[in-house]
Amino acid sequence: EVQLVESGGGLVQPGSSLKLSCVASGFTFSNYGMNWIRQAPKKGLEWIALIYYDSSNKYYADSVKGRFTISRDNSKNTLYLEMNSLRSEDTAMYYCAKGYYSSYIYFDYWGQGVMVTVSS
Amino acid sequence: DIQMTQSPASLSASLGETVTIQCQASEDIYSGLAWYQQKPGKSPQLLIYGASSLQDGVPSRFSGSGSGTQYSLKISSMQTEDEGVYFCQQGLKYPLTFGSGTKLEIK
Numbered sequence: 001e002v003q004l005v006e007s008g009g010g011l012v013q014p015g016s017s018l019k020l021s022c023v024a025s026g027f028t029f030s031n032y033g034m035n036w037i038r039q040a041p042k043k044g045l046e047w048i049a050l051i052y053y054d055s056s057n058k059y060y061a062d063s064v065k066g067r068f069t070i071s072r073d074n075s076k077n078t079l080y081l082e083m084n085s086l087r088s089e090d091t092a093m094y095y096c097a098k099g100y101y102s103s104y105i106y107f108d109y110w111g112q113g114v115m116v117t118v119s120s
Numbered sequence: 121d122i123q124m125t126q127s128p129a130s131l132s133a134s135l136g137e138t139v140t141i142q143c144q145a146s147e148d149i150y151s152g153l154a155w156y157q158q159k160p161g162k163s164p165q166l167l168i169y170g171a172s173s174l175q176d177g178v179p180s181r182f183s184g185s186g187s188g189t190q191y192s193l194k195i196s197s198m199q200t201e202d203e204g205v206y207f208c209q210q211g212l213k214y215p216l217t218f219g220s221g222t223k224l225e226i227k
Contacts, residue, residue: 045164047215047216059214059215061215104169104210106211107166108169108175110164112163
């Protein structure tokens with residue numbers, strides 16, 4: 001059974017940093033691209049970052065480019081999201097999601113999410 | 121960026137009723153479209169990918185269709201467990217983008 005378990009969220013002040021983790025199990029982690037997707041309270045879904053299976057390529061939404069960094073450790077089956085210069089608009093539930101690739105990119109498994117609240 | 125416009129924003133349906141949700145892309149996405157269902161307090165689940173392919177384990181009452189810029193999700197016989205919010209997503213270009221969601225309730 002595929003499982004994705006996020007951790008590392010919490011309440012932080014504007015301008016601070018936070019690092020999220022997502023531990024994967026039930027599939028060969030090193031074979032798949034992975035994503036972070038967020039959802040502000042009562043809002044829709046926003047894809048924010050993708051990393052290739054071998055970390056060779058990374059892509060970001062403009063809203064987080066230059067502030068957030070996606071990374072992975074295939075030896076630990078773990079995906080990371082390092083978030084710097086946090087703003088109130090970064091307040092959201094953050095999901096890690098396994099990539100499903102045909103000629104297009106979809107998300108076939110999602111974690112339960114971890115809440116990040118940016119507030120003074 | 122490719123904009124995804126969903127309609128309606130909300131709807132209510134009776135048990136057994138057929139429900140259709142629409143999604144329009146701002147440019148041709150060549151059937152690179154997925155649909156997700158999100159139940160309250162839960163993470164989204166993939167229902168349909170490639171515009172019309174049913175994800176493993178998803179009931180056959182769900183179906184997807186469309187091409188170019190116009191896509192739809194159909195639930196052929198509404199069940200209580202189908203209540204939730206439905207999102208479309210384009211998988212063609214970065215940034216990957218979602219529709220704003222359709223909230224589906226039982227009437």
